[in-house]
Amino acid sequence: MWYNKPVMSNLLRSTTATAMHIVCEYIKEMKSPVIVDATCGRGHDTLALAKAAAAAGDFRLFAFDIQEEAVASTLELLRAELPESLDGRVQVIPESNANINRYVNALDVAVFNLGYLPGGDKSITTRASETAAAVTGAVDMLNVNGIIAVTMYSGHEEGAAEKEALLKLLAELDSRRYHVAFVNLLNQHRNPPETVFVTRKV
Numbered sequence: 745m746w747y748n749k750p751v752m753s754n755l756l757r758s759t760t761a762t763a764m765h766i767v768c769e770y771i772k773e774m775k776s777p778v779i780v781d782a783t784c785g786r787g788h789d790t791l792a793l794a795k796a797a798a799a800a801g802d803f804r805l806f807a808f809d810i811q812e813e814a815v816a817s818t819l820e821l822l823r824a825e826l827p828e829s830l831d832g833r834v835q836v837i838p839e840s841n842a843n844i845n846r847y848v849n850a851l852d853v854a855v856f857n858l859g860y861l862p863g864g865d866k867s868i869t870t871r872a873s874e875t876a877a878a879v880t881g882a883v884d885m886l887n888v889n890g891i892i893a894v895t896m897y898s899g900h901e902e903g904a905a906e907k908e909a910l911l912k913l914l915a916e917l918d919s920r921r922y923h924v925a926f927v928n929l930l931n932q933h934r935n936p937p938e939t940v941f942v943t944r945k946v
Contacts, residue, residue, distance in 0.1 A: 759929065759937040760857065763893040764789060766941065767853060768796035770891045775800070777852040778887075781807040782841035782878060783870065785861055787818030790836070793855065794822070794829045805834045806848060808841045811868060814861050841878040845885065852890040854882040858906055859897040872905040876913055883917065883942060892942040899935035907938065914940055921946055 771777055777797055781790045784807035797803035809815050815838045822830055837847065841856070856879060860869040882892050894910060897903040914924050921944060928938040 759927065759939055760895050762927070763895050763939045763941075764792050764855070767855060767891060767893050768792060771796040771803075771853055772800050774852055776802045777804075778848055778850065779803060779805040780841075780844055780848065780851050780854040780882065781805065782844065782854055782856045782882070783858065784809045784818045784836060785814050785857060786863070787814075787821035789855055789857055790818050790834070791821055791825055793853070794826055794834055797833075798826070798829065803833055804848075805829070806844070807834065807836045808839055808844065809836075809861075810838070810840050811861055811864065812838060813864055840874065842874055842881070844878065845881055849885060850887055851882065851885050852887050854886070854890075854892045856882075856892070856894040858895060859900075859903055866900075869900070869902050870906060871902060872909040875906050876909045879910060880913065883914075883922070886942070886944045888944050888946060890944055893939055894942075895937050895939045897935070897937050903935075910940060914942060917942065 779793050779797060781793055784790045790807040794805055797805060807818055815836050818836050822834060858870045858875060860866045879894060886892060896907045896910060898907040917924055923943045923945060925941045929936045
């Protein structure tokens with residue numbers, strides 16, 4: 745799934761759009777943010793994050809994906825829509841998001857949009873154990889007043905396992921240091937996407 749800027753009156757129609765809107769508002773208030781797109785997919789989230797950060801000033805953005813197709817799509821979109829961001833401020837990295845700590849030791853924003861590559865091979869999907877480890881790493885590196893958004897898709901077996909593992913993990917974060925919010929569409933059927941937000945207080 746990807747982010748397209750929504751009409752404000754329809755913001756809640758798309759969980760992913762809601763998540764990206766909130767994250768981009770955080771970015772616009774930051775100075776020189778370090779941003780991670782942990783699952784760049786087709787590049788739409790990466791582009792939205794880069795545009796929000798460019799409006800705020802200096803930034804660094806690290807976008808990860810294990811699939812060559814995803815990396816190529818993201819680079820193509822950035823070259824077409826925001827080529828100046830590829831001056832070193834945005835790096836698209838063909839690696840697992842488990843390797844975030846090889847590139848940054850602190851971050852202000854991280855976005856995880858789980859599941860499989862839109863239009864790609866549905867047998868290649870994010871996995872509960874790997875995602876839990878990557879999210880834990882991002883939480884550990886999160887700066888004060890930073891934010892992490894994790895959008896989950898529980899309509900398939902691995903997605904349901906990811907959701908269960910992540911909710912358990914994030915519910916146990918120290919309430920003195922973090923706020924954790926779980927957002928879902930209660931009256932919608934067929935397992936719509938759900939998002940967990942983590943912010944660091946101190």
